[in-house]
Amino acid sequence: MMSAFGLDGLSIALNPLLPPLVLALLALPFAALFAFSVWRRARGKTLRLIAALAILASLLDPSIVRERRDYQRDIAVVLLDRSPSQSIGSRAADTAAARAELEQKLGDLGDIDLKVIEGGGGPDTAEHGTQLIEALRKGIADLPVARIAGIVIVSDGQIHDVPADIAELGLEAPVHLLLSDDPAKGDRRIELVEAPSFGLVGKPVEVKLRVDDLGQNQGASTLIRIHRDGVALDPVPVVTGREVTLPLGLEHGGHTVFEIEVEDGPQELTRANNRAVLSINGVRDRLRVLLISGEPYPGERTWRNLLKSDPSVDLIHFTILRPPNKQDATPINELALIAFPIDELFDIKLREFDLIIFDRFQHLGILPDEYFQHIVDYVSEGGAVLESAGPSSGGQFSLYRTPLAAIFAAMPTGEIVEQGYRPSITELGKRHPVTADLLADPDKEPSWGRWFRQMAATTRSGDVVMNGANGLPLLVLERVGKGRVAQIFSDHLWLWSKGFEGGGPQAELIRRAAHWLMQEPDLEEEDLRATAIDGRLEIERRSLDGRDRMVTVTRPDGSTETLTVTDTGRGRATGSLPATEQGLYKVSDGSRDAFAALGEINSREFEDPRASAAPMQPLLTASGGGFAIFPGNGAPDLRRVAKDDDRAGNRWFGFVRNEDFVVTGIDQAPLLPPWVALLIATGFLLAAWRREGR
Numbered sequence: 283m284m285s286a287f288g289l290d291g292l293s294i295a296l297n298p299l300l301p302p303l304v305l306a307l308l309a310l311p312f313a314a315l316f317a318f319s320v321w322r323r324a325r326g327k328t329l330r331l332i333a334a335l336a337i338l339a340s341l342l343d344p345s346i347v348r349e350r351r352d353y354q355r356d357i358a359v360v361l362l363d364r365s366p367s368q369s370i371g372s373r374a375a376d377t378a379a380a381r382a383e384l385e386q387k388l389g390d391l392g393d394i395d396l397k398v399i400e401g402g403g404g405p406d407t408a409e410h411g412t413q414l415i416e417a418l419r420k421g422i423a424d425l426p427v428a429r430i431a432g433i434v435i436v437s438d439g440q441i442h443d444v445p446a447d448i449a450e451l452g453l454e455a456p457v458h459l460l461l462s463d464d465p466a467k468g469d470r471r472i473e474l475v476e477a478p479s480f481g482l483v484g485k486p487v488e489v490k491l492r493v494d495d496l497g498q499n500q501g502a503s504t505l506i507r508i509h510r511d512g513v514a515l516d517p518v519p520v521v522t523g524r525e526v527t528l529p530l531g532l533e534h535g536g537h538t539v540f541e542i543e544v545e546d547g548p549q550e551l552t553r554a555n556n557r558a559v560l561s562i563n564g565v566r567d568r569l570r571v572l573l574i575s576g577e578p579y580p581g582e583r584t585w586r587n588l589l590k591s592d593p594s595v596d597l598i599h600f601t602i603l604r605p606p607n608k609q610d611a612t613p614i615n616e617l618a619l620i621a622f623p624i625d626e627l628f629d630i631k632l633r634e635f636d637l638i639i640f641d642r643f644q645h646l647g648i649l650p651d652e653y654f655q656h657i658v659d660y661v662s663e664g665g666a667v668l669e670s671a672g673p674s675s676g677g678q679f680s681l682y683r684t685p686l687a688a689i690f691a692a693m694p695t696g697e698i699v700e701q702g703y704r705p706s707i708t709e710l711g712k713r714h715p716v717t718a719d720l721l722a723d724p725d726k727e728p729s730w731g732r733w734f735r736q737m738a739a740t741t742r743s744g745d746v747v748m749n750g751a752n753g754l755p756l757l758v759l760e761r762v763g764k765g766r767v768a769q770i771f772s773d774h775l776w777l778w779s780k781g782f783e784g785g786g787p788q789a790e791l792i793r794r795a796a797h798w799l800m801q802e803p804d805l806e807e808e809d810l811r812a813t814a815i816d817g818r819l820e821i822e823r824r825s826l827d828g829r830d831r832m833v834t835v836t837r838p839d840g841s842t843e844t845l846t847v848t849d850t851g852r853g854r855a856t857g858s859l860p861a862t863e864q865g866l867y868k869v870s871d872g873s874r875d876a877f878a879a880l881g882e883i884n885s886r887e888f889e890d891p892r893a894s895a896a897p898m899q900p901l902l903t904a905s906g907g908g909f910a911i912f913p914g915n916g917a918p919d920l921r922r923v924a925k926d927d928d929r930a931g932n933r934w935f936g937f938v939r940n941e942d943f944v945v946t947g948i949d950q951a952p953l954l955p956p957w958v959a960l961l962i963a964t965g966f967l968l969a970a971w972r973r974e975g976r
Contacts, residue, residue: 294953295341309338336962339954350947356394356431356940359422361386363437363462365402365412366864367891370552373438373462380436380460381915391922394937396429397421402437406818407866408881411889413441416935419451431922431937432929436894436912440460442780442886448904454940456929457901460917463551463893468497470547471555471891472506473884475525480563483956486529487562493522493544496927497892501771502548509541512875513869520544532564536803539877541607541866555888559866559879568596569800572627572635575601576642576672581776585641586672588779588792595709595796598635602648628653632660636800642672642773644679654685659691664765666799671737672773673698689767691760694737702732703751705772711747713826715805716759716794720787730786733774745807745826759798766799767920807853812869814880819861821869821876822854823847831855831871838865838880908935 299309312334362381368374381398388396401417414437422430428611432455434894435441439461445451473492493504500523508515511529515923532538543557550556571589575582578601589597628649639658661667667689667691669681676682676696687693705728711717712724721728736750744760752773758769778786798805809824810833823831828849835843847857861867894904895909908930911917917934923929923936930936 286832293347293349295345295347295950299341299343301324306343312338316884320503333964336954340956340958344953346951346953348949349945350498350949351943352488352946353943354940355425356427356937357397357425358388358394358431358937359397359399359418359425359433360388361414361418361421361433361435361437362398362400363412363414363435363441364400365404365414365440366554366887367412367438367440367552368402368462370438370891372465372913374765376462377436380462380912380917384434384436384460384920387917387920391920393922402441405862407887408885411886412437412440412483414441415441415445415451422885425943427452427454428942429940430909431940432456432458432935434458434460434935435898436460436462437488437898438891439465439895439898440887440890440892441897444901453905455905456907456936457898457905458468458907458935459895459902459929460896461893461895461909461911462913464911465893465895466497466721467551467892468495468547468549469551469555469891470495470498470504470522470544470549471527471888472542472544472558473889474542474558474560476724477560480565481532482567482777483532483535483564485567486531487526488718489530489540489542489560490525491542491558492525493520495522496890498548504545504547505547507543509543511539511877514657520953522547530562532562532574532864534801535566536801537563539735539866541877550551551891552561554886555885555891558884559881561879566594566636566800569594569636569796570634571637571796573599573639573641574643575599576644576674576802577602579642579672579773581670581773582641582790583584583591583791584776584779588789588795589639591789592793592796601647601902602643606607624649624653626655632656633663635665635667636953637666637668637796639668639670640681641670642674643669643681644674644677645681645684646679649684650976658685658689661765661767664764664801665710666766666768666801668768668770668771668795668799670773670775671739673735673737675771686845689760689762689765691767692739692741692746692758692769693738693756694771697738699736699738699751699754700734701751702734703736704728704730704732706749708746708749710745710826711757712851714745714747714759715824715853716798716807716929717757717791718852720791722741729784731778731781731783733772733777735772735774737771737933739769739771744799757795759795766801768795768799792881808874810869810871810874810876812867812876812878814861814867814878817862818858819867819869819880820856820858821845821847822856823871823960825851825855826853829855833857833869833871834931835859836868837861837871838863838867844924906930906936910935 362377363744366378385396388394399417399421402412402414430453439459471494475492476490478487495502502522502524503522506518506520518528530540534766542558573585573589586599589595632705671694676694682690682693707717707721720759736754738754741758744758746755748757750756756771760767775788778788794805807824807826811822813820821833830846830848833845833847835845842848845857845859851853861880864885867880869876869879906929910933919934921934922939925938
């Protein structure tokens, strides 16, 4: 069957009785005869042509076809914006009221169905903004596009995934925008133009920012308030509309959270964009370590190699090969030794070092007591000392017979234990960050190699994190003033580095001890941390006791919530709770505070919170839609329009009559039955014969 033509459900179908080629061959003689008649100007040629056409038409077997159609109701789509900016002021209530009015007016039209879609929210709005068109794509995926009469978007207009071409949506229906707020309202915001993610401890980092009064005159004076880890800094005066540079200092390693807030402007839609939260990771430029070794022994190079293997450490190493009290006949000018620069190291440049290590060092008159007192003051002010004891540590030239004794937590008794033993981690050490992770399973005995010498000592303070022979203290850690001290009562660490009996974790032990001494935040034994990631606030409390603790969480909106962090071993107690609101979270256990920033530095969602049709205007224009303001005006009138009519006007939105249908059946009747064609052909042939006979 071949369709010839059709009109509004009626069509003519052809059912040729002969193949098209045969019909064409039959038509040729008729055409030739007609052409010959025209050339001869014969009478009756037109009548004979009609007769021939009737015969050919009957061979085509034409029929009239009528479709039985079931016309489908059109669909109106109402898309509701549920992004965070829709919570500003009365937008949420106005959106609900707009929905109710639209539902009523669409119901009054009577011949249209309604589909309501909600979207635009989610945890990634700070980064990507309002992705409302994506919600529309998903919402209409199961709808017949031919039945969509129009779309009304109820939103503040700040939609960040508007396509450049309406063809990308595959729609022919008009798209209308009903604004949920007054576009005339203004707002003040703060924008971080340039913000580093890390900086050097002790040196300021530069943060560039700008304060804008959106929809208002620029050039007003205002104040910026800054908090560093919850502590207020001096306010900074700025002028709106101008970029300024703020120097922010980093006082410690690890993350420092800055909260930068600007005063309210003449008009304020939301204070969410009046505050920016910035987390900067503080790193040390280089860790300067001074290693002073006594007489040479197999472990001296171990200390040097361990420290040199850390790329963040600048090592200065001196070995005392010839003490001042050694007398021999070698002329001074023939000695290939460097004089020990005691004045430069222990007076002028002492505070340039982050850590001083005494490795089997003996007090042989090399340093006056005045310089030892300088070291005591250096530790009290925040410096660090590590002492690795040797056999002479309990003798008359011991460091413990100098002013340094005031900062040591343990004192050697003079007894030297020489027997095989395996260093072990104490119960306290299983919770201390220096030693807690040295064992894969803290409940099992260590399997590392043995040591064979230990200097007996008694403790008067400090934390004993490792024991040695006969349960004697092997590694003792102590805080002195603002600084820290560590003592190792054995000189056999080098056996592990040589792989004796399988060796041991000497590199990790020394690295952790050194970085704890230099006050690296990751190795604090009493610490509170908070991290916002994947929509949750993860909290960790490090402590040397195993108690569960209560913490208080303050959310960005000021609301508080209590949470119990549960001990999980190795000195850690953890807990978590949902965190979806963008901004600064504060966690406190009563003695310590921690801060976590959630969201982008500059939230795209609140980049411009004003209601506006500008972002949607290309889509509105391309689809023939319009926009209206709901607050104070209500929903516009809704009309049904033809496909070629205007689709929007002053305070009215149009919905196209698609007249989509489903064919439920077909009626067919012959248009030219063979007997009718035979009568027509015979009649016209007789008429032609009669005309020729005149």
